Amino acid sequence: MKNYQHTVKDRFLKYVTIDTTADPNSTTFPSSMKQKDLAKVLVEELKAIGIDNAEMDEWGYVFASIPSNSPKNDIPKICFCAHMDTAPDCSGTNVKPIVHPKWDGTDIILPDDNNQIVSSKKHGYLAEKIGDDIITASGLTLLGADDKAGVACIMDYAHYVMNNPTYLHGDIKILFTPDEEVGRGVDHLDMDRLSADYGYTLDGGALGSIEDESFSADAVTIEINGVSAHPGYAKNKLVNALKVASDFIDQLPKDAWSPETTENREGFVHPVSVNGIMEKTTIKFIIRDHVTSKLVEYENRLEGLLNDTVAKYPGVTATFKAVEQYRNMKEIIKEVPFVTDYAIEAMERVGVTPKPVIIRGGTDGSRLSFMGLPCPNLFTGEMAIHSKHEYVSVQDMEKAVKTMIEIISIWEEKA
Structure with missing residues (x-):
C-alpha cells in the first residue's frame, strides 16, 4: 500500500452531509425515504470505480460484488457490511463536518454552539489521538460517523481492490443497509441475493476493537x-x-x-x-x-x-x-471461531493491537449471524456516537481499511 492514496476521508466528508436519519415511528421501509439518497450515491460511486453490478433494491439495500481473481477454488465469499442511517437521538440534518488536522490535544470548541466542547477530559479515547486528523460536526448535530465511517471504509476498500489487480482475493460482497438504528436493518434483506458465507460489519469504535459477542x-x-x-x-x-x-x-x-x-x-x-x-x-x-x-x-x-x-x-x-x-451473535460465532481469529491476525499484520470487546447493544451482525452469515463487528474509529460530540479519527478509518485488505488476504491464503 506504499503508493495508495486513501479516499476514506473525502468520502466520509461527503456522506455525512446527506441526511439519513431513521424514524422509529414510521411504518415504511426504510423508515425515512431520504436514506435512499445516500444509497443512490453509493451505487453511482461503486459503478464509477468499475463495479458494474452495484444496485439498490426496492427496500433501499445496496448490493455489490467483486468477483474472485485468485487461482484457488472454494474460497469462502466474504461480505463487508455497514448501515447508512443515523440515529434519531440527535439531529442529522444539515451536518457540517469539520476537520481538525494534526489535533494538538486542546479542547475542540464547536463553532455553531460554543457550549459544545469536545474534550479529552470527557472523552478518554480522544487523548490517544493527539496528532491525528479529527473530524467533528459543528455543534448543532451529530456527525454520523455511526455508521458512515463504516460506509466510507468499505468504499475506500472497494476502490483499493479495483485499482490493485495483483491483490489476490476471493469473491467480495458489499452490503449497505438502512434502518439499523431502529432495529430493522435486515428485516427485508434477501440473503440469497447477498450470497455470502461469512461477513464483517464495520460499525465499531476504538482502534483495534473487535466484537463477536452482543446482547x-x-x-x-x-x-x-x-x-x-x-x-x-x-x-x-x-x-x-x-x-x-x-x-x-x-x-x-x-x-x-x-x-x-x-x-x-x-x-x-x-x-x-x-x-x-x-x-x-x-x-x-x-x-x-x-x-x-x-x-x-x-x-x-x-x-x-x-x-x-x-x-x-x-x-x-x-x-x-x-x-x-435479536440474539447474542456469540451463540453462532463460537462454532466458527476462525472468522474472528482472521480479523485479529489481520490487525496484527498492520500494527494494530486487537481489543476484543463485548457489545452492550447489537449490530446488524447480531441478526445476520442468525440468518446464516456469522458476522463479527470491526472498528472504524467512530466515538461519542448519537451525540453532538461525535468524532472520528481519519487515521483510525485508514487503519480499518488496511485491516480489511489483510482480512481478505488471509481468507485467500488459507483457502
Whole structure:
C-alpha cells in the first residue's frame, strides 16, 4: 500500500452531509425515504470505480460484488457490511463536518454552539489521538460517523481492490443497509441475493476493537387500561391509567437492573417510552442480557411487578407482550471461531493491537449471524456516537481499511 492514496476521508466528508436519519415511528421501509439518497450515491460511486453490478433494491439495500481473481477454488465469499442511517437521538440534518488536522490535544470548541466542547477530559479515547486528523460536526448535530465511517471504509476498500489487480482475493460482497438504528436493518434483506458465507460489519469504535459477542434483546409492550370518568364527577370512579403507569415504573429498582446502574455483562430492563391518556397508557421497554435465557427471567419479574401494581387499583387491567429483537451473535460465532481469529491476525499484520470487546447493544451482525452469515463487528474509529460530540479519527478509518485488505488476504491464503 506504499503508493495508495486513501479516499476514506473525502468520502466520509461527503456522506455525512446527506441526511439519513431513521424514524422509529414510521411504518415504511426504510423508515425515512431520504436514506435512499445516500444509497443512490453509493451505487453511482461503486459503478464509477468499475463495479458494474452495484444496485439498490426496492427496500433501499445496496448490493455489490467483486468477483474472485485468485487461482484457488472454494474460497469462502466474504461480505463487508455497514448501515447508512443515523440515529434519531440527535439531529442529522444539515451536518457540517469539520476537520481538525494534526489535533494538538486542546479542547475542540464547536463553532455553531460554543457550549459544545469536545474534550479529552470527557472523552478518554480522544487523548490517544493527539496528532491525528479529527473530524467533528459543528455543534448543532451529530456527525454520523455511526455508521458512515463504516460506509466510507468499505468504499475506500472497494476502490483499493479495483485499482490493485495483483491483490489476490476471493469473491467480495458489499452490503449497505438502512434502518439499523431502529432495529430493522435486515428485516427485508434477501440473503440469497447477498450470497455470502461469512461477513464483517464495520460499525465499531476504538482502534483495534473487535466484537463477536452482543446482547440478546427483546422488546416489551405494556398497555394499562384505566377507568375513565368525567373529572368533575370522578370521585370513587376514576382510575387514571397515567398514574397507575407512574406507580408501576416507580416500582423498578433504583440501584440495579437499569442501563445507568449496570456494566460489562450485566443486563437490564429499560423503559424507553410512555404514551397515553387517562383511559389507556402504553409503556415500551427494551430487555437486554448477554445470556439469552435471562431475558425470560427478566420478563417474568417485570410482569410480576406489573400484576402487583395493577392489583392495587380496582377495575384496572393490563396486557404484557414480549417480542424478540435479536440474539447474542456469540451463540453462532463460537462454532466458527476462525472468522474472528482472521480479523485479529489481520490487525496484527498492520500494527494494530486487537481489543476484543463485548457489545452492550447489537449490530446488524447480531441478526445476520442468525440468518446464516456469522458476522463479527470491526472498528472504524467512530466515538461519542448519537451525540453532538461525535468524532472520528481519519487515521483510525485508514487503519480499518488496511485491516480489511489483510482480512481478505488471509481468507485467500488459507483457502
